[in-house]
Amino acid sequence: MSASKSPGPFIWLCILLVTGILLYFAKSILWLVMPMMIAVVQYYILIPVLKQFVLMGLSFRQAAASVMGLLFLVIVVALILIVPYVSDYSNSWQSSIGRYGDGGISFLDKSLLNLESHFVYLKKIHFHQKISGALINFTAHFAEQHAGEIFMTIAKWLPSLLLVPYLTYFLLIDGSKFKRFLVQAVPNAFFEKTLYLFHRLNEQLRRYFQGMLMLTVLDGITLAIGLSLLGFDHVLLLSVLTAVFAWIPYLGSLLGCLLVVLVAATDFPTQPWMAYGVFVLFIFVRILDEFIYMPLTLGKSLRMHPVVSVVMLLVGGAIGGVSGLFLVMPLLGMVMVVGEVLGQILSDQRLLARHRYAMELRSNAANEGLS
Amino acid sequence: MFFRTRKKESPHQSLKSFVLFQNLNSKELARLSSLLHYRSYLKGEIVFDEGEEGQGLFLVASGAVSISGKGSFFASHSVSIKRGEFFGEIALLENVPRSAQARATEDTELISLFRADFFNLLETDGKIAAKISLQLARYLSKRLKETIQGKE
Numbered sequence: 001m002s003a004s005k006s007p008g009p010f011i012w013l014c015i016l017l018v019t020g021i022l023l024y025f026a027k028s029i030l031w032l033v034m035p036m037m038i039a040v041v042q043y044y045i046l047i048p049v050l051k052q053f054v055l056m057g058l059s060f061r062q063a064a065a066s067v068m069g070l071l072f073l074v075i076v077v078a079l080i081l082i083v084p085y086v087s088d089y090s091n092s093w094q095s096s097i098g099r100y101g102d103g104g105i106s107f108l109d110k111s112l113l114n115l116e117s118h119f120v121y122l123k124k125i126h127f128h129q130k131i132s133g134a135l136i137n138f139t140a141h142f143a144e145q146h147a148g149e150i151f152m153t154i155a156k157w158l159p160s161l162l163l164v165p166y167l168t169y170f171l172l173i174d175g176s177k178f179k180r181f182l183v184q185a186v187p188n189a190f191f192e193k194t195l196y197l198f199h200r201l202n203e204q205l206r207r208y209f210q211g212m213l214m215l216t217v218l219d220g221i222t223l224a225i226g227l228s229l230l231g232f233d234h235v236l237l238l239s240v241l242t243a244v245f246a247w248i249p250y251l252g253s254l255l256g257c258l259l260v261v262l263v264a265a266t267d268f269p270t271q272p273w274m275a276y277g278v279f280v281l282f283i284f285v286r287i288l289d290e291f292i293y294m295p296l297t298l299g300k301s302l303r304m305h306p307v308v309s310v311v312m313l314l315v316g317g318a319i320g321g322v323s324g325l326f327l328v329m330p331l332l333g334m335v336m337v338v339g340e341v342l343g344q345i346l347s348d349q350r351l352l353a354r355h356r357y358a359m360e361l362r363s364n365a366a367n368e369g370l371s
Numbered sequence: 372m373f374f375r376t377r378k379k380e381s382p383h384q385s386l387k388s389f390v391l392f393q394n395l396n397s398k399e400l401a402r403l404s405s406l407l408h409y410r411s412y413l414k415g416e417i418v419f420d421e422g423e424e425g426q427g428l429f430l431v432a433s434g435a436v437s438i439s440g441k442g443s444f445f446a447s448h449s450v451s452i453k454r455g456e457f458f459g460e461i462a463l464l465e466n467v468p469r470s471a472q473a474r475a476t477e478d479t480e481l482i483s484l485f486r487a488d489f490f491n492l493l494e495t496d497g498k499i500a501a502k503i504s505l506q507l508a509r510y511l512s513k514r515l516k517e518t519i520q521g522k523e
Contacts, residue, residue: 054495060402176405188410192419192426199487354417361413
């Protein structure tokens with residue numbers, strides 16, 4: 001079997017369709033899909049730690065329990081450090097959000113007026129008036145229209161997030177049992193290919209999630225250095241937020257950049273070059289990502305054609321909203337590997353013939369002595 | 372329910388009957404057991420074809436398997452693998468096409484050890500993997516000697 005045989009257009013079409021359908025169904029059970037996704041991410045991140053514990057002489061079960069204990073400890077310590085910070089700033093945060101919103105609108109206002117002064121055509125169509133009006137209208141009614149909805153979503157999600165450590169623990173101790181259970185159901189003719197499929201799927205996801213974590217750390221450090229050189233406050237918070245946004249390919253960097261531009265426009269209203277500095281920094285980080293960080297961390301895992309990535313991101317956003325944007329790439333990666341190998345299995349006439357022959361043998365054995 | 376039943380031999384203890392695993396203790400056998408796949412084949416069913424990319428080795432738990440092929444060695448020989456023996460061992464070590472076809476000559480139970488799981492074992496449980504590797508090396512050296520003697 002040739003593992004490297006690339007799938008044809010029909011298989012690719014099936015892969016894209018199945019990803020869309022899965023996203024559509026995942027949307028209605030997001031309360032379960034998201035904790036499972038986070039648990040899978042945690043599983044792949046914790047696997048190297050688990051291996052270290054096993055190497056130190058612990059049994060597999062003891063190592064899994066120790067890893068979860070360590071994770072719990074890290075979360076508790078992080079909460080102890082973060083909670084006082086959050087409660088200290090909680091009052092000022094609400095006003096800060098409004099302030100940064102106003103700052104962003106003011107920056108946009110100035111930029112649009114500037115554009116109008118250079119391009120008469122834009123002035124004729126009242127470009128500045130239309131855009132500013134729509135934006136002010138949106139921000140004015142945003143809180144009253146969506147605040148309740150956002151609060152309810154958070155309240156609905158919090159209990160399901162408690163599932164995450166539970167799911168992670170069982171993935172750590174029973175992940176291989178679950179794989180064996182699934183492989184058991186596969187007919188003999190496809191057994192070895194299915195093992196290969198699981199192996200590739202596992203490797204792809206492991207490389208992707210571990211790589212994404214490394215990429216987030218590298219992006220976070222680079223952005224933190226860049227933002228502190230530019231003279232920003234709350235550098236850690238900004239760099240972590242923008243690095244997490246970068247999990248959404250292409251679009252995430254843009255969102256992160258816009259967020260920091262808002263901060264720049266508000267905190268430094270008289271220094272427009274700060275906002276342009278942020279643009280330059282993000283372009284620099286994007287170049288670093290493309291040529292150094294991504295080859296170092298993600299390698300060839302889930303690297304697909306940029307057009308396919310962008311189209312699937314748009315599809316993911318349209319079907320699943322913000323969660324769809326985060327889910328679509330790992331989901332597409334999984335479906336891609338399954339699709340590729342299933343395509344190879346289903347187009348392998350010899351394997352299909354072997355399966356038919358085995359079924360005939362089984363049928364003959366079952367019918368023996370009946371007539 | 373008030374009678375104490377005789378303690379049964381744990382399922383992984385039966386693995387000790389295989390030459391490849393005979394040096395493993397009961398704890399190591401239990402660990403290894405969680406990586407093995409158990410498959411049933413009917414008489415005449417093909418386990419794998421010549422030229423197919425192999426993913427691991429097979430151990431015969433019951434029944435028998437015949438190995439035959441078009442290659443220089445197997446064209447003239449058809450080897451029968453019986454209970455307690457194993458085949459497809461090269462695929463455990465490297466990603467190469469199978470050198471012959473394997474077919475069950477009677478209703479057969481096989482146990483499979485997948486290459487990726489074995490490599491994983493090398494990382495996490497080096498001792499178990501080393502014991503298996505040593506037994507495999509002994510087996511391969513014995514086969515090499517037999518081949519050389521056969522040529523002489």
